[in-house]
Amino acid sequence: MSTSSNPTPSPDTAREGYDRDRQVRVAVLGVGMMGQDHARRLATLTVGAELVAVSDVDVARTDAVAAEFGVRAIHDPKAAIADPEVDALVIATPGFTHEELVLLALEAGKPVLCEKPLTTSPETSRRIVEKEAELGRPLVQVGFMRRFDTGYQQLRSLIESGEYGAPLFLHCAHRNATTPPNFSSEQLMLDSVVHEVDSVRFLTGEEIVAVRVIAPRSTTAAPEGLLDPQFVIMETESGVLVDVEIFVNTTFGYEVRTELVAEKGQARIGLHEGIVTQSAAGWGGSITKDFKERFGAAYDLEFQRWIDAVRAGTNVDGPGVWDGYAAAAVCAAGVESLKTGQRVEVDLGARP
Amino acid sequence: MSTSSNPTPSPDTAREGYDRDRQVRVAVLGVGMMGQDHARRLATLTVGAELVAVSDVDVARTDAVAAEFGVRAIHDPKAAIADPEVDALVIATPGFTHEELVLLALEAGKPVLCEKPLTTSPETSRRIVEKEAELGRPLVQVGFMRRFDTGYQQLRSLIESGEYGAPLFLHCAHRNATTPPNFSSEQLMLDSVVHEVDSVRFLTGEEIVAVRVIAPRSTTAAPEGLLDPQFVIMETESGVLVDVEIFVNTTFGYEVRTELVAEKGQARIGLHEGIVTQSAAGWGGSITKDFKERFGAAYDLEFQRWIDAVRAGTNVDGPGVWDGYAAAAVCAAGVESLKTGQRVEVDLGARP
Amino acid sequence: MSTSSNPTPSPDTAREGYDRDRQVRVAVLGVGMMGQDHARRLATLTVGAELVAVSDVDVARTDAVAAEFGVRAIHDPKAAIADPEVDALVIATPGFTHEELVLLALEAGKPVLCEKPLTTSPETSRRIVEKEAELGRPLVQVGFMRRFDTGYQQLRSLIESGEYGAPLFLHCAHRNATTPPNFSSEQLMLDSVVHEVDSVRFLTGEEIVAVRVIAPRSTTAAPEGLLDPQFVIMETESGVLVDVEIFVNTTFGYEVRTELVAEKGQARIGLHEGIVTQSAAGWGGSITKDFKERFGAAYDLEFQRWIDAVRAGTNVDGPGVWDGYAAAAVCAAGVESLKTGQRVEVDLGARP
Amino acid sequence: MSTSSNPTPSPDTAREGYDRDRQVRVAVLGVGMMGQDHARRLATLTVGAELVAVSDVDVARTDAVAAEFGVRAIHDPKAAIADPEVDALVIATPGFTHEELVLLALEAGKPVLCEKPLTTSPETSRRIVEKEAELGRPLVQVGFMRRFDTGYQQLRSLIESGEYGAPLFLHCAHRNATTPPNFSSEQLMLDSVVHEVDSVRFLTGEEIVAVRVIAPRSTTAAPEGLLDPQFVIMETESGVLVDVEIFVNTTFGYEVRTELVAEKGQARIGLHEGIVTQSAAGWGGSITKDFKERFGAAYDLEFQRWIDAVRAGTNVDGPGVWDGYAAAAVCAAGVESLKTGQRVEVDLGARP
Structure with a gap:
């Protein structure tokens, strides 16, 4: 499996040829909410992984999390990357630190699972693409976990099968209950729509060539200054039109939904599932609370598949640096469109 | 169209040959909740019908309803039946009065739409079957309105098509928010399950040959002395097993649901429909409040089809006296089973 | 009830005060598929209406339809408008004839139910608005039947209730199996999106102030030269963003779906309903075949409510000429946007 | 966590206190379809487990499976139980061998995860209950995997919460595409309904006190001599009525569905989930193919939780021998009822 932008995870074959006896010693860099979740995942769920260290600029937090999992606290992330007892790295630090840390890991020749975004600009992401290309082998997987979600995989398979003809539209909705302060x-665009960008590339197997962003009236629940919701329209190489409702202060629940409209059929994923009740309140069910509930299984599979790939020596089983770069480029175009109100074209340049 | 127990209403052909200029002058006997609803239906919705009189033993109510619709109040139902200005009758009086009133209408040669039950015992219903047979032409339609519901018609068509092979089970649920006092x-059995009995006969085209009733623990919401819910198991001629959950003090909503299990496929009707919302309360919809909401369109069609049949001279377009009799016989067996705890067989005798 | 752009049909009160004994004698102008359907509706379903004549430039068709319903054939639509035996008119002729016929009816002082579009341009529609204003009383109802659909009424009520806060988005899809030749x-825009335009105005109670149309890749099933699908983005006065997927050569089924996203909740209408089956083919149901199946009940109610209004002397119970004009103006802007690729603003001018 | 018949698996707390460094060396006895699946699960998915041996009376099969996973083949299951390099056992041999193998494991003091049924008769199961009681600590978990399914856990929580009042009915359906030869x-009853028996006990926290089985007409797809479908009616201690449609030659798909009807609310689990498509074939989705697809995640969790319990020294985290015994007793009563057509009471005797 390569760093191709569109690998289809294939659960049954990925573990061929790996060294069964080797446990991959992993350090998690950044142990905020996301990093702690990944530490727990590696410590308890991922077969073949051994959580050996955590690292965060917040010393107290590092020590607390290290104690919780009984692993080493390494206060300097660069030291963790260099540590000979560390085989592989999960990077869950803030986005602006990614470039430096990923480049260091590349230099150290250690496999990395880097949370999205790969970096915060197309230029810095491009630098990583080129660095990895120089090394001649993949080392970096980007944390677009949706590619490991059953629904997205089914939808991609349906498109690939050609059964419904060419895709014409993807209607997407991405809704969150609230945003953190100062969002x-x-x-x-950079933190939320980036997932839709990668999903569209994964589903269609195409690059996105243009973006425009429209901001309708904002919800009164949005913090002062935040344009929420927004409406993002993207075009792919072949002319598939993608629209994304991004709305992150709905005040309740987390919902990610995609509808494919193709020439001869349609399909939807992300529909409500689970127990259905009825009572004086009516009939219905609950809405997933947050992304951990909605995509927990996808994260689990992502980590397992990554560790399997590291053990197998391929290092990457999922989206790679090119995917991270392409997403960064599209998101940068989106930010520009939001400012200018114009349609902005995306030019990725040649792939090294 | 005959009094056959299983006519399939065929909306587009029923009005052939009727006298377009004739308005059928109808009197409604019994103007409680049900009768008032039918009076309104005839006055405002049924093409070809003219509401001319209402009649009820409650004099004040009769006068009030008559005034509301601008029609005659006839205090004696028998007088209404005999009235030369009345062409046809809707009987919505209490069940125990049906035998006498229907027989009078038969003697007067006037078409009747009789609310269920036809009568309160198989013996009395049988008497009406025989009386109508003597007259040699159908005059009485029984108010099993579900036969005019789109869902039941689709399910019946599916069974008749044979596409799914022989039916094996019908799983039915019939739920009501509350019961009137002294229920x-x-x-x-007689007022609620009777609808399931007719539905099963309509859907399968078979007679029911045995019934057993099991009473599980009663809900604390049930009035003292009422066994609610009950579980009714019926067998048809060919061995289809029917189970009915009848539960009439659910404290909320009205729900009638049927699931067919056949050899090669299944089907369900009565599912939740309409607008679906999501908010902090979750996702979902509302449950129909009562039978008027659930079966309003079926009642409307039932009345239109009946008036069309009267204008066409066939008098009946839907379930007839045999259907009313068969339902009474099955319900009587159910009442016996509830008392004895045993499976009770049903013998309808020969059809005249 | 006025010609206000957003009357909420109120089923239980509309018939107060009308002359029960008066039958409204209606002529149907234009008896193509749509007009024949309306003729049948008036002849058999609408209480208080009497179909008395049909008229079409196609003489043979006029005669055949007249014979089918046992009514007069009037070959010249203008003669039908002038005919003293005709009280009211249904106009179902091609759109380009509407202006002349509606103006003649206004001059004759006869109530009209005019199929959409009111006319084919904002200018001609504006002329009708002004003409009716001169007359000082409403005479023309426009055939936006969706306003009589239960789902749209529920969604409008939900928005009006304010329970979910301000509306932010309406996501709409309008799909048709195939188009007629030379579409x-x-x-x-003029024939299909016009319904969405009116629906948005009905649901939000706001005017649409800007439109832009994006044409993605066309389906290979579309006839040569037809841009299908299209994506229409509209903005209302308060900043609600509306997106419409219009796709009329899906090769199967008819689907009209609207999703509201508001500040504190969401709602969807037009979901799949009816019997649900499961078999070797999977589980699921059928898709409504065409607009007649999807909106048949809405048409029936529209006609009944219109006849009730005519009998009551208010002549209109639903969308009026202003609604027809506003829709024409938005659609004209949409056609311009399709040509230029630009966002086009809509200016309705003052309401007379 | 005890061998209580109704433990609620609590994912986040179960691993407290276990020895992180200890890998549990497991042998799988019986490597038919089920055992092979478990071997794969232990080898690749279960953290803390090490598959060390497989054993089956079919020598060739044992060798092939052992080779596939790179583990020892032990041809005599008793030798595997006795083997000092084996810490714990998964028993997936045919039911009639369970008694002997489980008793041997108890004698060896080794934890066992025994596929259902615990044994094939209440008497033999009772013997195991008593044997384990003598030992004074739990060693045997029974493979009722549904207790680890999210839906069942949610439904049980809902019942336990008391929010909907007392349960009144459980309506269950258990459908399978086909049966193996000579079924x-x-x-x-013993292989399929046994799951419903345990589910009911898990959901209600009550013992089942009576069973009756009704055999309707059999499907023509059932092999000669097999009564399929059957209808099983069970009563719990408090009077909850349970009905089970068991139908194992539907010719397509696998479906397990449970509907709770309680005093103030209802709930359903096992509904259709996943991608929903629409095309010329209609709208809908696919039906899970078999129990592995439907309950794969439940099996995975069952194994993980069992291994966690073994590492923690509690040995059991889920249904134990009493649950296996109770299920055997109810199933035996069901078999008797099928023969006699009568309601059969179940007496479990005192719990040691």
Whole structure:
């Protein structure tokens, strides 16, 4: 499996040829909410992984998390990358630190699972693409976990099968209950829409060539200054039109939904599932609370598949640096469109 | 169209040959909740019908309803039947009065739409069957309105098509929010399950040959002395097994649901429909409040089809006296089973 | 009830005060598929209406339809408008004839139910608005039947209730199996999107102030030269963003779906309903075949409510000429946007 | 966590206190379809487990499976139990061998995860209950995997919460595409209904006190001599009525569905989930193919939780021998009822 932008995870074959006896010693860099979740995942769920260290600029937090899992606290992430007892790295630090840390890991020749975004700009992401290309082998997987979600995999298979003809539209909705303090209109693109960008590339197997962003009236629940919701329209190489409702202060629940409209059929994923009740309140069910509930199984599979790939020596089983770069480029175009109100074209340049 | 127990209403052909200029002058006997609803239906919705009189033993109510619709109040139902200005009758009086009133209408040669039950015992219903047979032409339609519901018609068509092979099970649920005061365990069978009995006969085209009733623990919401819910198991001629959950003090909503299990396929009707919302309360919809909401369109069609049949001279377009009699016989067996705890067989005798 | 752009049909009160004994004698102008359907509706379903004549430039068709319903054939639509035996008119002729016929009816002082579009341009529609204003009383109802659909009424009530806060998005899809020969890219807007335009105005109670149309890749099933699908983005006065997927050569089924996203909740209408089956083919149901199946009940109610209004002397119970004009103006802007690729603003001018 | 018949698996707390460094060396006895699946699960998915041996009376099969996983082949299951290099056992041999093998494991003091049924008769199961009681600590978990399914856990939580009042009904359906050759009417009870028996006990926290089985007409797809479908009615201690449609030759798909009807609310699990498509074939989705697809995640969790319990020294985290015994007793009563047509009471005797 290569760093191709569109690998289809294939659960039954990925573990061929790996060294069964080797446990991959992993350090998690950044142990905020996301990093702690990944530490727990590696410590208890991922077969073949051994959580050996955690690292965070917040010393107290590092020590607390290290103690919780009975592993080493390494206060300097660069030291963790260099540590000879560490085989592989999960990077869950803030986005602006990614470039430096990923480049260091590349230099150290250690496999990395880097949370999205790969970096915060197309230029820095491009630098990583080129660095990895120089090394001649993949080392970096980007944390677009949706590619490991059953629904997205089924939808991709349906498109690939050609049964419904060419795709014409993807209608997407991405809704979140609330945003953290100081969340900006740009972050909506960089942190939230980035998932839709990668999903579209994964589903269609095509690059996105243009973006425009429309901001309708904002919800009164949005913090001062945040344009929420936004409406993002993207075009792929073949002319598939993608629309994304991004709305992150719905005040309740987390919902990610995609509808394919193709020439001869349609399909939807992300529908409500689970127990259905009825009572004086009516009939219905609950909405997933957050991304951990919605995509927990996808994260689990992502980590397992990554560790399997590291053990097998391929290092990557899922989206790689090119995917991270392409997403960064599209998101940068989106931020520009939000400012200018114009359709912005995306030019990725040649792939090294 | 005959009094056959299983006519399939065929909306587009029923009105052939009727006298377009004739308005059928109808009197409604019994103007409680049900009768008032039918009076309104005839006055405002049924093409070809003219509401001319209402009649009820409650004089004040009769006068009030008559005034509301601008029609005559006839205090004696028998007088209404005999009235030369009345062409046809809707009987919505209490069940125990049906035998006498229907027989009078038969003697007067006037078409009747009789609310269920036809009568309160198989013996009395049988008498009406025989009386109508003597007259040599159908005059009485029984108010099993579900036969005019789109869902039941689709399910019946599916069974008739043979596409799914022989039916094996019908799983039915019949749920009501509350019961009126003094509702008895027997009435559950006679007033509520009677609809399931007719539905099963309509859907399968078969007679029911045995019944057994099991009473599980009663809900604390049930009035003292009422066994609610009950579980009714019926067998048809060919061995289809029917189970009915009848539960009439659910404290909320009205729900009638049927699931067919056949050799090669299954089907369900009565599912939740309409607008679906999501909010902090979760996702979902509302449950139909009562039978008027659930079966309003079926009642409307039932009345239109009946008036069309009267204008066409066939008098009946839907379930007839045999259907009313068969339902009474099965319900009587159910009441017996509830008392004895045993499986009770049903013998309808020969059809005249 | 006025010609206000957003009357909420109120089924239980509309018939107060009308003359029960008066039958409204109606002529149907234009008896193509749509007009024949309306003729049948008036002849058999609408209480208080009497179909007395049909008229069409196609003489043979006029005669055949007249014979079928046993009514007069009037070959010249203008003669039908002038005929003293005709009280009211249904106009179902091609759109380009509407202006002349509606103006004649206004001059004759006869109530009209005019199929959409009111006319084919904002200018001609505006002329009708002004003409009716001069007359000082409403005479013309426009055939936006969706306003009589239960789902749209529920969604409008939900928005009006304010329970979910301000509306932010309406996501709409309008899909049709195939188009008639020679259907043009402009007609997609004028004949299909026009319904969405009126629905948005009905649901939000706001005017649409800007439109832009994006044409993604066309389906290979579309006839040569037809841009299908299209993606229409509209903005309302308060900043609600509306997106419409219009796709009329899906090769199967008819689907009209609307999703509201508001500040504190969401809602969807037009979901799949009816019997659900499961078999070797999977589980699921059928898709409504065409608009007659999907909106048949809405048409029936529209006609009944219109006849009730005519009998009551208010002449209109639903969308009026202003609604027809506003829709024409938005659609004209849409056609311009399709040509230029630009966002086009809509200016309705003052309401007379 | 005890061998209580109704433990609620609590994912986040179960691993407290176990020895992280200890890998549990497991042998799988019986490597038919089920055992092979478990071997794969232990080898690749279960953290803390090490598959060390497989054993089956079929020597060739044992060798092949052992080779596939790179583990020892032990041809005599008793030798595997006795083997000092084996810490724990998964028993997936045919049911009739379970008694002997489980008793040997108890004698050896080794934890066992025994596939259902615990044994094939209440008497033999009772012997195991008593044997384990003598030992004074739990060693045997029974493979009722549904207790680890999210839906069943949610439904049980809902009942326990008391929010909907007392349960009144459980309506269950258990459908399978086909049966293996020579599948008997009794096996329908012992191999299939046994899951419903345990589910009911898990959901309600009550013992089942009576059973009756009704055999409707059999499907023509059932092999000669097999009564399929059957209808099983069970009563719990408090009077909850349970009905089970068991139908194992539907010719397509696998479906397990449970509907709770309680005093103030209802709930359903096992509904259709996943991608929903629409095309010329209609709208809908696929039906799970078999129990592995439907309950794969439940098996995975069952194994993980069992290994966690073994590492923690509690040995059991889920249904134990009493649950296996109770299920055997109810199933035996069901087999008797199928023969006699009568309601059969179940007496479990005192729990040691």
